[in-house]
Amino acid sequence: MTKVALVTGGMGGLGTAMCKALAKSGHTVITTYLSNDEKAKSWLKQTIKEGFTFHAYKCDVSKIDECEKVVLKIKQDLGNIDILINNAGITRDGSLKKMTKDAWDCVLRTNLDSLFNMTKQVLDGMLEKSWGRIINISSINGQKGQFGQSNYCAAKAGVHGFSMAVAQETAKKGITVNTIAPGYIATEMVMSVPIDVRNKIIEAIPVGRLGKPEEIAELVNYLVSDNAAFITGSEIAINGGQHMM
Numbered sequence: 424m425t426k427v428a429l430v431t432g433g434m435g436g437l438g439t440a441m442c443k444a445l446a447k448s449g450h451t452v453i454t455t456y457l458s459n460d461e462k463a464k465s466w467l468k469q470t471i472k473e474g475f476t477f478h479a480y481k482c483d484v485s486k487i488d489e490c491e492k493v494v495l496k497i498k499q500d501l502g503n504i505d506i507l508i509n510n511a512g513i514t515r516d517g518s519l520k521k522m523t524k525d526a527w528d529c530v531l532r533t534n535l536d537s538l539f540n541m542t543k544q545v546l547d548g549m550l551e552k553s554w555g556r557i558i559n560i561s562s563i564n565g566q567k568g569q570f571g572q573s574n575y576c577a578a579k580a581g582v583h584g585f586s587m588a589v590a591q592e593t594a595k596k597g598i599t600v601n602t603i604a605p606g607y608i609a610t611e612m613v614m615s616v617p618i619d620v621r622n623k624i625i626e627a628i629p630v631g632r633l634g635k636p637e638e639i640a641e642l643v644n645y646l647v648s649d650n651a652a653f654i655t656g657s658e659i660a661i662n663g664g665q666h667m668m
């Protein structure tokens with residue numbers, strides 16, 4: 424039976440690749456977006472041209488009341504969510520000395536609170552079905568730290584703590600919960616970094632290149648498959664060898 428997959432922040436660089444990969448393997452794919460209706464419309468238009476039919480809902484994942492409402496609406500429209508990819512994320516960089524409380528709160532709420540806000544809404548449905556897949560997107564910088572990103576690194580390190588705990592709570596119920604920690608991937612954000620800085624980043628990657636969004640998406644596709652039922656509570660690094668644990 425077709426499974427329903429929700430990718431938060433699915434219109435972004437990695438999210439778009441995840442949505443496409445999940446759709447290609449036969450899932451009904453839903454994405455949430457934050458605020459820009461025009462941008463969302465043009466994303467939907469473009470993906471229709473490419474042969475995809477995605478469902479898009481507006482929701483700020485840092486706000487639990489919005490998550491509650493949107494998941495209720497999705498359940499009415501499309502049924503229970505079988506697969507949740509907690510992908511939405513932001514950065515507000517600055518050294519701790521200069522970091523504002525607002526930059527700290529914003530990053531923690533969007534990258535970490537969002538996991539609680541969204542997972543709470545879908546868990547009961549997964550438990551009832553005795554099947555579910557939850558993937559939380561972290562970062563290489565949550566594993567190794569990064570100058571100027573104490574907020575982002577704290578949130579992304581917390582992501583895997585959440586995954587491990589919920590994995591233990593749900594392992595006997597057919598639900599897997601895993602973390603993916605991407606390294607530097609060739610998304611718009613990374614490609615807009617000045618070429619000399621980008622080259623320095625690439626020099627630090629043993630494989631000698633940036634990752635491709637499709638490489639992250641294929642890992643997502645594998646982890647949501649029945650073949651991956653024995654993988655839970657894992658953090659899978661996909662970083663070209665830049666950080667080995």
Ligand SMILES: NC(=O)c1ccc[n+]([C@@H]2O[C@H](COP(=O)([O-])OP(=O)(O)OC[C@H]3O[C@@H](n4cnc5c(N)ncnc54)[C@H](OP(=O)(O)O)[C@@H]3O)[C@@H](O)[C@H]2O)c1
Pocket residue numbers: 431432433434435436437438455456457458459482483484485510511512513533560561562563604605606607608609610612613
């Ligand atoms: N790109 C990389 O190299 C890299 C490396 C390691 C980890 N990651 C992680 O991978 C994930 C995706 O990154 P990306 O590069 O694809 O970033 P991106 O292109 O900026 O996409 C992020 C998405 O998150 C959404 N979003 C932001 N705040 C939100 C909120 N409060 N509520 C709902 N949606 C929100 C944005 O929605 P709108 O478009 O509507 O604003 C956007 O679609 C993030 O968690 C990021 O930390 C990325």
